[in-house]
Amino acid sequence: MDTTETKSANGKRLFAFIAVAYGISFLMMLPMYVGKVKGFDLTQIVNAQMCSPAAGVAIGYLLFMKNEKRVPKMFMTVIVINYLIQLVLGVLSVYYMPFGPNDIVPIPGISAIPLMQIYNLIGQLVLIVFSILLWIGYFVAGKEKRSFAGLARNQEGLGILMVLLFVVLYLIRMVGPAFVEAVIMKTVPQTIDYYAGITGNPKFWITAVSLPFSYVITIIAFLGEEYGWRFYLQPIMQKKFGLKIGVILLGIVWGLWHIPVDTFFYTEDSVPQMIIGQIITCIFIGIFFGFVYLKTNNIWICVCMHFLNNNLIPLITGNFSADVMQNQHVPWLYLIEILLLDFVVFGLFIFAKEYRKKKEVATSDA
Numbered sequence: 174m175d176t177t178e179t180k181s182a183n184g185k186r187l188f189a190f191i192a193v194a195y196g197i198s199f200l201m202m203l204p205m206y207v208g209k210v211k212g213f214d215l216t217q218i219v220n221a222q223m224c225s226p227a228a229g230v231a232i233g234y235l236l237f238m239k240n241e242k243r244v245p246k247m248f249m250t251v252i253v254i255n256y257l258i259q260l261v262l263g264v265l266s267v268y269y270m271p272f273g274p275n276d277i278v279p280i281p282g283i284s285a286i287p288l289m290q291i292y293n294l295i296g297q298l299v300l301i302v303f304s305i306l307l308w309i310g311y312f313v314a315g316k317e318k319r320s321f322a323g324l325a326r327n328q329e330g331l332g333i334l335m336v337l338l339f340v341v342l343y344l345i346r347m348v349g350p351a352f353v354e355a356v357i358m359k360t361v362p363q364t365i366d367y368y369a370g371i372t373g374n375p376k377f378w379i380t381a382v383s384l385p386f387s388y389v390i391t392i393i394a395f396l397g398e399e400y401g402w403r404f405y406l407q408p409i410m411q412k413k414f415g416l417k418i419g420v421i422l423l424g425i426v427w428g429l430w431h432i433p434v435d436t437f438f439y440t441e442d443s444v445p446q447m448i449i450g451q452i453i454t455c456i457f458i459g460i461f462f463g464f465v466y467l468k469t470n471n472i473w474i475c476v477c478m479h480f481l482n483n484n485l486i487p488l489i490t491g492n493f494s495a496d497v498m499q500n501q502h503v504p505w506l507y508l509i510e511i512l513l514l515d516f517v518v519f520g521l522f523i524f525a526k527e528y529r530k531k532k533e534v535a536t537s538d539a
Contacts, residue, residue, distance in 0.1 A: 186233030187409070193229035193256075194401055198222045198433055201263065205437040208267040214289065215438050216495070217296045218263035221256065222434060223394045226401020228256035234322070243321035245314035248307065252400075255303035255393055259296055266292035297391075304393040323404045323472055332474035335465045339478045340485075342461070346518045347489045350510065371491035380487055388480050395483070399475040402427050402459070403466045416467075416528045424459035428452030439501055446503035450511055457515035458482065460523050467527040 201218055208215050231249035238244050272288035279285045286294070311324065319325050326332075348368070355364035371377055388395075402423065410426075411419030431439075431451045440447040462475050487493045522528075 182237045185237045186230075189233040189236065190226070190229035190401065190405060193232060194226045195430065197260070198225050198430065201260075202433045202437070204264055204267040205433055209437050211267070211270075213267055213270060214293065214496075215266075217259070217266045217292045219434050219438050220293075220296050220300070220394060221259035221263040224252070224256040224259050224397035226405070226430075227252050227393075227397040227399075230401055230405045241321075243318050245310060245318040245322050245324070248310035248314055248318075248322070248324070251303055251306045251310050252393065252397075255299060255307075256397070258299050258303075262292045262296045262299070300394055301390045304390050307393045307396070308389075323400075325471070326473055327471040328469045329471070332465075332469045332471050332477075335469065335474055336477050336481070339461065339465075340481060342518050343482065343485060344489075346514055347485075350514065371488075374491065374493075376493045377488060377491070380493060384481075384484060387484065388477065392476065392480070395476045395480045396472075399462075399472055399479050403462055403475045404472045407463055407466065416530065417523055420460055420463040420523070420528070421456055423463070424456030425452055427459055428455035431455070438499060440503060441500050443501075443503040446505055446508060447501070450503055450508055453508065453512050453515055457519040461519040464522040464525050464527050467530075 201222065205215055205218055208218070231252040234241075234244050234249050235246065235253065270289060272291065274287065274289060276288040277285040278288060311319065314322075314324075316325070351364055352361070355361045406426070407420065407423050410423045413419065414422055428448075428451045432448060435447040435451050436444050439451075462478060465478065466472065466475050487497055490497065
């Protein structure tokens with residue numbers, strides 16, 4: 174049974190999480206609007222927002238569980254400092270840009286780097302440095318602290334199978350409709366040629382081979398979301414609303430959190446459709462991620478799946494540019510397609526036995 178002191182600390186931690194993940198992220202819509210009007214790249218602000226959920230959790234640990242010796246303080250501090258630096262770089266990328274669109278650094282044999290990308294480049298370097306520091310903080314924490322903070326590598330063999338299952342489901346979701354349409358339109362050879370052209374591009378294989386390395390050195394960004402949503406908020410939501418309703422409501426909460434990036438980054442001409450589509454996607458992918466987390470109790474598996482969800486897109490689309498996620502157009506009819514697709518591919522996991530258990534949900538309050 175929770176004591177009054179524990180309940181108070183948990184309430185303060187939840188407030189810290191909401192203030193950082195939602196409060197600061199939504200306040201950043203102002204500089205995002207300014208940057209959009211000026212024609213600046215908003216990638217750095219988006220990177221900062223990715224890190225905000227875990228930062229909210231880490232701040233809650235550091236401020237309101239100061240006397241708890243099992244908190245891995247170095248690990249949590251690395252998360253917070255990385256977020257603060259990413260946030261500052263995001264603000265600077267809008268309000269202090271000393272370079273113009275024609276200021277470049279030529280790189281012989283490759284291309285030229287626009288100096289307007291300076292904050293993005295620094296931000297990526299910071300992600301790499303702090304991902305390395307995060308790994309160090311993880312290993313020096315010791316088994317007891319890792320377990321207390323929900324960082325234990327439980328059921329890794331099963332987790333690998335879950336990651337492989339996710340990749341298969343992801344490919345069905347992304348590529349399946351194209352082949353269904355090809356069968357109907359009798360254009361299967363052309364569709365096969367299209368994807369053969371993508372896989373024949375050397376950039377496809379370079380990107381594919383680099384994925385494991387990229388995962389290791391940028392992991393703090395993807396832990397940034399999953400440590401907040403799956404480890405921290407999912408148990409709270411499920412304890413209050415039940416396993417099924419809790420995970421569905423979490424998907425809505427997760428989807429609404431994307432409003433800043435949906436509005437100013439992902440699209441220019443279809444904001445309502447993007448927001449609705451984002452909520453649909455977050456609900457159903459959240460059901461699958463939640464299923465995997467309930468099954469394995471291993472947050473790193475969810476982090477890996479989130480990484481793949483974001484980084485397989487260039488391999489599927491054949492668009493290997495840095496702005497592959499920006500300025501998308503979302504037709505209204507597309508929402509029906511993703512609603513049906515996501516429900517069939519990911520949503521049916523809501524009927525898995527993990528969501529039928531009657532036992533009390535283990536919370537992240539440790």
